[in-house]
Amino acid sequence: MNIRNKPALREKLAAEYALGTLRGGARRRFETWLRTDAPLRAVVASWQGRLGALAELGRPVTPPARVWEGIERRVNGTAGAAAPAAAPRTPWWRFWQSSAARPWGVLALAASAAAVVLAVRVADLSGTAEVAGPQQIAALTDVQSRTALVVMADTARGRLDVRVAQDVRVPSDRTLQLWAITRAGKPRSLGILPDNRSTDFALDARASGPDVALLAISLEPRGGSPDPNGPTGPVLYKGSWARL
């Protein structure tokens, strides 16, 4: 059965799935749809959000101190072993939400320096930028600070160039999507990368304006994020503008 074109049924099943009353074979079938249907996952997530607020309606009860002690023991026990191997995951949304403590400023500087070197090479190769060239440039890096993409804003040409490093591999059923994250924390979609390779977009202030704190690339289902307000997939790369 295909439920992609049946919005009322999708809504009903998602609600029952989140509530827990979808059972047995129907539940298993629904879970196989969920794996390949990101918009359906979004419907489930919004139901989980609605119902999750039920937790707040009960009376609060302070737990005994031993509860925290147990948590602390278990977290301490695992942190030493697990943290270095797993390379602590840095939540990408931390960057624009925290106004305090910016150790990443140093990282961003280093990344920008790398970007400039890359940009010069790219400009040499393309041979189009003898005179003007881009005015803003950003290197988007992964969690290990390896550069995966370079984004260049050229106001003279009105283009936003996105160059993807050769070793970036994306599954064929996934799409890389470029976002500008504003200082207020709002993601703006700038577009998806056709075939996940280098491309260019028309440039406007949504991408390069002074209110943009960060550029980010997320991994989305084919065709891009089903949620117009932000990424649904993991954010793989991020970086900030350097003005040249």
Added chain:
Amino acid sequence: MSHPSDRDDQLYHLLAAVGLQDRRAFRTLYDATAAKLFGFALRVLHKEELAEEAVQDAFVAIWHAAGSYQPHLAAPLTWMATIVRNKALDVRRRAQAAGAGDADAVHVDADAADLVADTDAGPDERAALSRDARALADCMDTLAGRQRQAIGMAYLHDLSHTDIAGRLGLPLGTVKTWIRRGLDRLRDCLTRKEDAP
């Protein structure tokens, strides 16, 4: 979510710091949310020691998963409550497996499943809730008492339509219809509130 409150904002920052393995922020997050979440776990499990276990499991999971929390999908407390519910249901299944035959290991109280009635929410209590929860409480008010109970029993105790029908002494078809209509009504009511300024 669409209208983050100051408190949501504070919890976002704490969760973000926890995602960076900040232990002090983790303690602050625990202090800010443990009573709500423990109260919730108690509603699901009815036994202190089981609720304690569920809250511990949940906070250990929150410590490890905070980095992947996605703010556009759920308010922070809602996200944490979903984790507590999953852990509580796991604990309940374990307890039932261990005490096989002890049908009372975890009992289900239909009246206690009516969270809105229990909150007995006067204006002061409602004011202390997050915006999402306040909206939900208002919308739950528009449902019939038994409809609220049925939804609460399903969510809190992971009961099937058949279980709920048995406990409320109602025909299965009636329970299914009530729940479906109740959910529709909740969604419409919450959507109207979100769209309102």
